[in-house]
Amino acid sequence: xxxxxxxxxxxxKIINLANAGILMLGAYVTWWMWDAFHLDPLLAPLxxxxxxxxxxxxxxxxxxxxxxxxxxxxSLLLLFGVWLILQNVAYVIWTGDTRxxxxxxxxxxxxxxxxxxxxxxxxxxxxxxxxxAGLQLFxxxxxxxxxxxxxxxxxxxxxxxxxDVDRVNxxxxxIGIALAAFAGSLLSLLFSFNPDFGGTLQLKSFCVVVLxxxxxxxxxxxxxVALSLAEAFGLRYMAASLQNLISFVVLVVVLIAFPKGIAGxxxxxxxx
Amino acid sequence: xxxxxxxxxxxxxxxxxEDCSLRVERGEIVSLLGANGAGKTTLMRAVSRLxxxxxxxxxxxxxxxxxxxxxxxxxxxxxxxxxxxxLWPDMSVEDNLLLGAYAKRAxxxxxxxxxxxxxxxxxxxxxxxxxxxTLSGGEQQMVAIGRxxxxxxSLLMLDEPSLGLAPIIVAEVFASIRAINARGVTVLLxxxxxxxxxxxxxxxxxxxxxxxxxxxxREELLASEMVRKAYLxx
Ligand SMILES: Nc1ncnc2c1ncn2[C@@H]1O[C@H](COP(=O)(O)OP(=O)(O)OP(=O)(O)O)[C@@H](O)[C@H]1O
Ligand SMILES: [Mg+2]
Numbered sequence: 001x002x003x004x005x006x007x008x009x010x011x012x013k014i015i016n017l018a019n020a021g022i023l024m025l026g027a028y029v030t031w032w033m034w035d036a037f038h039l040d041p042l043l044a045p046l047x048x049x050x051x052x053x054x055x056x057x058x059x060x061x062x063x064x065x066x067x068x069x070x071x072x073x074x075s076l077l078l079l080f081g082v083w084l085i086l087q088n089v090a091y092v093i094w095t096g097d098t099r100x101x102x103x104x105x106x107x108x109x110x111x112x113x114x115x116x117x118x119x120x121x122x123x124x125x126x127x128x129x130x131x132x133a134g135l136q137l138f139x140x141x142x143x144x145x146x147x148x149x150x151x152x153x154x155x156x157x158x159x160x161x162x163x164d165v166d167r168v169n170x171x172x173x174x175i176g177i178a179l180a181a182f183a184g185s186l187l188s189l190l191f192s193f194n195p196d197f198g199g200t201l202q203l204k205s206f207c208v209v210v211l212x213x214x215x216x217x218x219x220x221x222x223x224x225v226a227l228s229l230a231e232a233f234g235l236r237y238m239a240a241s242l243q244n245l246i247s248f249v250v251l252v253v254v255l256i257a258f259p260k261g262i263a264g265x266x267x268x269x270x271x272x
Numbered sequence: 273x274x275x276x277x278x279x280x281x282x283x284x285x286x287x288x289x290e291d292c293s294l295r296v297e298r299g300e301i302v303s304l305l306g307a308n309g310a311g312k313t314t315l316m317r318a319v320s321r322l323x324x325x326x327x328x329x330x331x332x333x334x335x336x337x338x339x340x341x342x343x344x345x346x347x348x349x350x351x352x353x354x355x356x357x358x359l360w361p362d363m364s365v366e367d368n369l370l371l372g373a374y375a376k377r378a379x380x381x382x383x384x385x386x387x388x389x390x391x392x393x394x395x396x397x398x399x400x401x402x403x404x405x406t407l408s409g410g411e412q413q414m415v416a417i418g419r420x421x422x423x424x425x426s427l428l429m430l431d432e433p434s435l436g437l438a439p440i441i442v443a444e445v446f447a448s449i450r451a452i453n454a455r456g457v458t459v460l461l462x463x464x465x466x467x468x469x470x471x472x473x474x475x476x477x478x479x480x481x482x483x484x485x486x487x488x489x490r491e492e493l494l495a496s497e498m499v500r501k502a503y504l505x506x
Contacts, residue, residue: 140367143374150360150371157358160320161423162346162375 015072016173017079019180019205020198021086022052026184027193028090031099041101041189042123048185049178056177060170068169090195100192120189127186131179148172273298273458274319274350274427279328281311281318288314290482292328296427301449301459303469305493305503306479312462313355315479316429320352321345332427346375351425355432355462357416361405365396365415368404372422381424389418392448410441417448421457428452429460434468446472466503470494478503 029051030044039047063082067075108119139145150158151168159165184198191197274296281289288311296302306312317323319330321342330338332348340348351372359368369389373382390397393414399407404415413433420428430449434442446468453459453472463469470476476493478486486498493499 143370143379146363146367146371147374149363149367150374153360153362154358156322157354157360158371159322159342160346160352160354160358161372161419162343163371164341164343 015076015079016176016180017076017202018082018086019176020202021083022056022177022180023184023187023198023201024090024193024195025086026052026181027188027197028094028099028184029181030185030188031101031193032094034101034103035099041103041185042105044185045127045182048181052181053174053178055181056174057170059177060173064173065166065169087195094195096194098192098194101188118190124186124190127182131182135179144168144171273333274460275329275331276315276319277329277331279315279318279330280326281314281323282326283323287326288482289318289325292479292482292484294477294484294487296458296460298426298458299453299456300475301453301461301473303461303463303473303476304479305463305466305469305476305499307502308464309481310479311482312479313431316352316354316431316460316462319345319350319429343375346423346425347377349377349424349426350429351420351423351427352429353416353420353431353433355435357412359404359412359415359419361403363404364400365402365404365407366400368415369396369400369418369422372419373424375423378423382422385422385424389421392421392451393418410437410444413437413441413445414448417445417452421452425457427458427460429462431462432464433461434463434465442468466499 026048029048030041033039033044033047034041059082063078064075067078105119109116110119110122111117137145139149147158147163147168148171150161150163151165151172155165158168187193187201276295277293279289279292280287281292292311292315294302294304304312304315314323318325319337321337321340321344325338328338329336332345332350335348337345337348360371363371366386369386370382373379373385378385390400395411396414396418399411404412407415417428417430417433420430433445433449437445442465449459449461449472459472461469461473470490470493473490475489476487477484478493478499486493486496488496494504
């Protein structure tokens with residue numbers, strides 16, 4: 001989910017507040033396909049990813065494109081509105097009841113030394129790592145991937161080499177949405193959810209993205225690790241209900257201390 | 273090859289170019305001279321379709337490109353090396369070059385283009401794995417020119433390639449422009465280094481506050497009182 005947010009911000013320079021809504025929909029679609037058609041939730045991404053990619057491209061073409069040149073507040077409000085709409089659609093279709101996916105795999109655990117780990121958690125962790133690697137390969141080794149980075153770093157220079165910036169925007173938005181839905185699909189294996197699902201995670205992924213640097217995926221991955229360490233340490237000294245506060249605090253501290261994130265910090269160190 | 277007629281361009285209310293006309297023939301090096309703020313960069317941005325002209329026409333090889341999308345201009349064979357280089361600073365030198373070949377017309381020849389660029393600028397080859405933002409100004413300018421060449425243009429437009437470079441590097445860059453032209457690439461060169469530009473170019477135009485106030489061959493321009501006073505400081 002954080003990768004999606006970073007990708008969309010990097011290329012289109014807008015913050016996709018609807019990400020949480022997409023995450024929630026990704027979870028619901030996974031659950032619904034399992035509940036209604038007995039589709040193994042592990043296979044759901046095969047459908048969820050292309051479906052939401054198309055949805056994201058359409059969303060960019062029809063809605064987001066119109067506000068790209070306007071003040072940031074316009075796209076923020078618009079995408080916040082989209083989030084609310086998605087939530088309400090989910091209420092109408094699936095009601096507000098809490099849903100959860102239960103399959104033998106999801107409930108199975110494995111013992112690693114003294115730790116009891118669920119297979120689902122291991123699977124989700126690996127899927128996140130593989131996605132990062134895949135995304136990195138796509139962005140560095142393919143023409144389209146390089147074009148996406150080019151638009152993120154200097155839009156005019158990209159135009160000058162013949163990159164169709166409108167198309168890149170649409171593809172980047174599509175990938176960002178597909179990643180959020182994929183994340184939702186994965187998380188539906190770990191957590192039960194309702195149409196409000198994603199809100200806290202959205203906060204956390206902002207934090208992760210800001211921590212990592214708004215346009216670097218490796219930075220984002222570091223950000224994720226750093227935040228979970230901060231949370232784990234925080235939990236030893238304070239009540240669990242305050243856990244989300246940590247995200248807030250980290251967010252504020254990072255924004256003040258090094259606004260370009262970890263990636264920016266590394267970059268300026270490399271440049272000397 | 274390139275023909276600009278009656279071009280008028282502005283930013284919002286401000287008019288920058290007024291009724292600007294010029295042409296570039298195949299194989300030439302033409303220089304466009306003018307003081308700061310005359311509108312040279314604006315003219316190039318209009319040709320590359322980064323900005324919409326208010327009036328006038330731009331045609332390239334007899335096709336009207338006045339309203340074409342920027343990507344089609346590149347496909348048609350026009351590349352611009354913009355003022356200030358505009359590399360992608362966080363990408364490697366080689367990625368910058370590879371992106372230069374993004375246009376369909378260039379994709380099939382990437383390996384050959386890359387070899388040609390490296391042959392022209394051996395220093396760039398040495399630095400190909402380095403992050404572009406960490407190169408020296410001269411090296412960055414070479415990468416920017418190389419990136420322009422990667423699209424295999426028939427017309428290369430260079431906007432102040434000597435800006436901010438040491439004299440010895442400027443000589444190197446100018447020599448490379450001559451070599452590029454010798455291979456059959458037509459060049460439109462914007463320069464404030466008028467003496468240097470007129471050594472390269474066979475013809476030139478002088479742009480002042482948005483209008484072409486003078487044009488002529490190198491000899492005519494060098495002999496002109498106005499050019500000598502205003503641009504050569506003689
Ligand atoms: N984005 C912009 N918005 C408003 N005015 C602009 C913009 N870009 C350029 N101008 C104005 O247009 C005029 C011409 O600018 P331009 O950059 O084309 O000049 P130039 O001849 O390239 O100058 P230089 O030699 O300094 O590069 C200037 O007066 C400049 O202030
Ligand atoms: Mg200029």
